[in-house]
Amino acid sequence: MVKTGIVRDERYLEHETGSYHVENPERLLHIYKALDDLQGFFVEVPPRQATQQEVTAVHDPGYVASIAATAGGPMRHLDPDTVVSPKSYEVALLAAGGLLAAIDAVMEGLDNASAFIRPPGHHAERNRAMGFCIFNNVAIGARYALSKYGLERVLIADWDLHHGNGTQRTFYSDPHVLYFSTHQYPYYPGTGHYTEIGEGEGRGFTVNVPLSAGQDDVDYANIFKHILRPIALAYRPQLILVSAGFDIYFQDPLGGMNVTERGFARLTDIVMDIAQTVCEGKFVITLEGGYNLQGLAGSVKEVVSVMAGRTTLDKGKWEEKEIKGFPRVQGIVNTTRRSLQDFWQWE
Numbered sequence: 001m002v003k004t005g006i007v008r009d010e011r012y013l014e015h016e017t018g019s020y021h022v023e024n025p026e027r028l029l030h031i032y033k034a035l036d037d038l039q040g041f042f043v044e045v046p047p048r049q050a051t052q053q054e055v056t057a058v059h060d061p062g063y064v065a066s067i068a069a070t071a072g073g074p075m076r077h078l079d080p081d082t083v084v085s086p087k088s089y090e091v092a093l094l095a096a097g098g099l100l101a102a103i104d105a106v107m108e109g110l111d112n113a114s115a116f117i118r119p120p121g122h123h124a125e126r127n128r129a130m131g132f133c134i135f136n137n138v139a140i141g142a143r144y145a146l147s148k149y150g151l152e153r154v155l156i157a158d159w160d161l162h163h164g165n166g167t168q169r170t171f172y173s174d175p176h177v178l179y180f181s182t183h184q185y186p187y188y189p190g191t192g193h194y195t196e197i198g199e200g201e202g203r204g205f206t207v208n209v210p211l212s213a214g215q216d217d218v219d220y221a222n223i224f225k226h227i228l229r230p231i232a233l234a235y236r237p238q239l240i241l242v243s244a245g246f247d248i249y250f251q252d253p254l255g256g257m258n259v260t261e262r263g264f265a266r267l268t269d270i271v272m273d274i275a276q277t278v279c280e281g282k283f284v285i286t287l288e289g290g291y292n293l294q295g296l297a298g299s300v301k302e303v304v305s306v307m308a309g310r311t312t313l314d315k316g317k318w319e320e321k322e323i324k325g326f327p328r329v330q331g332i333v334n335t336t337r338r339s340l341q342d343f344w345q346w347e
């Protein structure tokens, strides 16, 4: 029996963003309610606040202090999209710390885990809040895993609709973290061209797959199988973190992608298979975007069902569809592979 952990906590609802913001507490309420249907198939992992030291391993101390100074104050904008309210600082620490708790749970015994937390993180840069993100949870998580467990290789796979500029920037010259991202392009935040492959010692350890709108379940599965998988098998990460954005859902109000609930199940299955091959199945999902509430709830349920070993996909049927659909992504696969040909070998 697979043991999967879940981080969820009512306190994540206390980061208020105003009545009209798409990144609002309703997102987690819908996810938490959907998880109730899976009660008994996962273990609750209690979150904690990330420490100053853990957060400043990624963020500038002055920036962290500037967010701390907003605690208890009025609601205000940090950038045109990113809002803080009286409890946001505390909740942002709890978001990063929630992922750290999930990582600990997996490093110390669970097979895999998910952190359903907010605010999201992958746009946050060293000294800047951006795109609904205050602290870069996944980057803090990767740094933490490297130092606490003495790891040398962590893979971050980011399937959010948007490019994780903050995550990329954090590890751009660092070969200890391989950052892989699929994202709509050109689109917010503007980064993530396939020629962005890292710098210095980190060259070859950033993998960008910019996509035009309209990619569906099979397209995503093929990109994960034909780009992420061979790189991951060669890199041999000791832990995989997933920036899981559900804004590639076909009815997401911000996105133009065509992924369904079942598509998220298949992507999870592919990542799980990679993790089982290279790192004893150890992977941790962290929530990024996703703004269609029903889609978010349904997709999370599919993802967790796969992680808990409750759903087995009809792999034969998927593979048949993927082989048939491969020509649609052949160009993308070739372009990405060519930009990284000095660093990775392809089958």
Ligand SMILES: [Zn+2]
Residues within 6 Å of the ligand: 160, 161, 162, 245, 247, 288, 289, 290
């Ligand atoms: Zn997003």
